[in-house]
Amino acid sequence: MLASYTNAQDSPLGKPKDEIRNSYQSLIPLIKTLKSDSCDIFEMPGGIETAFYYKNNICIRTKQTFPLVDSVFLVDELSKRYKKTGQDKWVTKNGKEEIRFLTDSDEKQCSIVFSEIKK
Numbered sequence: 001m002l003a004s005y006t007n008a009q010d011s012p013l014g015k016p017k018d019e020i021r022n023s024y025q026s027l028i029p030l031i032k033t034l035k036s037d038s039c040d041i042f043e044m045p046g047g048i049e050t051a052f053y054y055k056n057n058i059c060i061r062t063k064q065t066f067p068l069v070d071s072v073f074l075v076d077e078l079s080k081r082y083k084k085t086g087q088d089k090w091v092t093k094n095g096k097e098e099i100r101f102l103t104d105s106d107e108k109q110c111s112i113v114f115s116e117i118k119k
Contacts, residue, residue: 013097013116017057024050047109061115068103071110075101078112091117 012020032043041051053061078099082090088101102111
């Protein structure tokens, strides 16, 4: 359910758009795919959605959205897999990516955002 990007080889950040599209579509059964120059959104069963954001055809950020009911499980998984750095913030083991956990009670959703740490 939760993508685990523990090192640079696993992470889509910094990878070309075409590589992400090809590898992601072959891994999971998709219900709907929305593609544009700056963002691809893959909608899956159960209200799960993954978005890849691009700049100059390179992935700069990902966002996974889940039903709010999964939030306790997801925070627990983030805490097991990554180093906690603050309230609803973690960092990958290689220290190159930040993970943020966001909730939207109105939409009954929660999201996990992976982005590169700018030095």
